[in-house]
Amino acid sequence: MRSTSRNRDKSLIVISSPEKVRNEVEAIQRLFKLGLTKFHLRKPGWKYHEVKNLLQEIHQAYHPLIILHNHYELVKKYGLKGIHLTNHTKNSYAEEEFKDHHISISTHTLKEVQSLSSSYDYAFISPVFESISKKGYKPAVSVSKLSEQFEKRLLPTKLIALGGVKPDNLKQLQHTPFDGYAVLGYLWEDYKNDHDIQKIEHKFITLKSTIYEQYNKYPGVFL
Numbered sequence: 001m002r003s004t005s006r007n008r009d010k011s012l013i014v015i016s017s018p019e020k021v022r023n024e025v026e027a028i029q030r031l032f033k034l035g036l037t038k039f040h041l042r043k044p045g046w047k048y049h050e051v052k053n054l055l056q057e058i059h060q061a062y063h064p065l066i067i068l069h070n071h072y073e074l075v076k077k078y079g080l081k082g083i084h085l086t087n088h089t090k091n092s093y094a095e096e097e098f099k100d101h102h103i104s105i106s107t108h109t110l111k112e113v114q115s116l117s118s119s120y121d122y123a124f125i126s127p128v129f130e131s132i133s134k135k136g137y138k139p140a141v142s143v144s145k146l147s148e149q150f151e152k153r154l155l156p157t158k159l160i161a162l163g164g165v166k167p168d169n170l171k172q173l174q175h176t177p178f179d180g181y182a183v184l185g186y187l188w189e190d191y192k193n194d195h196d197i198q199k200i201e202h203k204f205i206t207l208k209s210t211i212y213e214q215y216n217k218y219p220g221v222f223l
Contacts (some may be wrong), residue, residue, distance in 0.1 A: 015040040017188040042069035109168040127163025132185025167210040
């Protein structure tokens with residue numbers, strides 16, 4: 001049985017903005033300083049040297065907390081935490097090559113989750129709410145069905161809720177024992193325009209506090 005404290009350590013995951021944003025490295029490092037332990041660097045369309053240059057700007061003390069979504073060869077070069085796959089890239093060379101690293105994967109349906117092996121550290125399932133970063137991307141996940149699967153212990157890996165996650169709607173998930181939450185749009189959509197470091201810090205702290213409040217209110221759900 002997973003302990004509550006273990007889940008608290010792993011409950012909040014941040015995914016990078018897919019685009020380049022001003023003062024991005026400073027914002028990322030502020031989040032690490034506030035206790036972020038898993039950062040997914042996802043820059044679709046970026047070339048190898050662009051991702052490499054961004055990594056070089058991030059202090060190497062934080063490299064073991066970073067998970068890459070592409071250009072996996074940089075993981076070993078910079079001592080990163082591991083890789084993230086999609087349904088299109090699972091069962092590829094990468095799973096064998098990085099078997100001693102973190103490996104997570106994206107899913108979008110309960111069927112996809114059920115088809116996974118237990119070798120993944122966790123799986124994102126999305127969207128659980130309407131996406132903030134992808135306008136019009138509606139919820140495609142039945143939270144009630146997921147709750148049933150959790151209750152019956154039929155899920156092969158830890159499951160992370162993604163898509164539209166923000167403090168206001170987390171209460172709707174309070175009885176569904178997700179192993180954590182991943183956030184993208186809630187943090188980065190405003191920041192892309194206002195570049196307000198203090199605001200993104202406040203949002204991170206608020207989200208983290210909301211999650212911990214849920215653990216304290218419904219401790220049995222998170223065992």
